[in-house]
Amino acid sequence: MGCRDSDTVIASLCCICFWLGLVVLMPVMVALYSSPSSPYFSVDLFDNQAFNMTSPKNLTIHFHLRLKNRNSAIGLxxxxxxxxxFSYFPNVSMMVTLAEYTVDSFYQGNGKTKNVRDFVETNGVPTVLEGTDMVAFRVDLVATYKHKKVGSKRHKVEVGCVVGVNYTTSQKLQTGFIGMAEPGLDSKLKPPPRDDYAGY
Structure with missing residues (x-):
């Protein structure tokens, strides 16, 4: 077999490998790109913080928020x-807001995780959930996001979670990060928005 024939065989094999790779990878890339996932949020309250729940002063809430882009092929x-x-439940029928915090607009690369470590000063001292020795904190997050692809629409996400803390020992009932999910029954405890057009 001459050099020219050998080069032809090598070129043919390379071409076959290229097309096989394209056939295998194309469906995977299409699936990743055409059906992107929503971001995932989790939070760790009082991260490495020593605090006194019985103090008469306003409570400082230290938190560590994680925002995960679960798409390996698309940015957000x-x-x-x-x-x-940040809120708490004094009883099972109401929720009291303690503080608010905002994260500025940003871009998140493929599969990246953004970490936000900070603290907020509350405007009051939380009380125990009625009938328990636990302070039931709630963290709610509202965000809008767009996938970095042609024709992407803006999506809105509202998620939250509850973090229980023993009032006497200041020990958290859940340790580490808690995943934030779409609000359930507890979200209905918020006062309904005022309808300024009622009766018109």
Whole structure:
């Protein structure tokens, strides 16, 4: 076999490998790109913080928020500030807001995780959940995001979680990061928005 024939065989093998790789990878890339996932949020309250729940002063809440882009092939853009609300339940029928925090607009690369470590000063002292020795904190997050691809629409996400803390020992009932999910029954405890057009 001459050099020319050998080169032809090598070129043919390379071409076959290229097309086989394209056939295998194309469906995977299409699936990743055409059906992108929503971001995942989790939070760790009072991260490495020593605090006294019985102090008469306003409580400082230290937190560590994680925002995960679960898409390995598509970036995410958060065009609006992300709003985070810290509240607590004095009883099972109401929720009291303690503080609010915002994260500025940003872009998040493929598969990247953004970490936000900070603290907020509350405007009051939380009380125990009625009938228990636990303070039931709630963290709510409202954000809008767009996938970095042609024709992507803006999506809105509202998620939250509850973090229980023993009032006497200041020990958290859940340790580490808690995943934030779409609000359930507890979100209905918020006062309904005022309807300024009622009766018109």
């Amino acid at each position: 853009h958060y065009p609006d500030p992300i709003k985070i609300t």
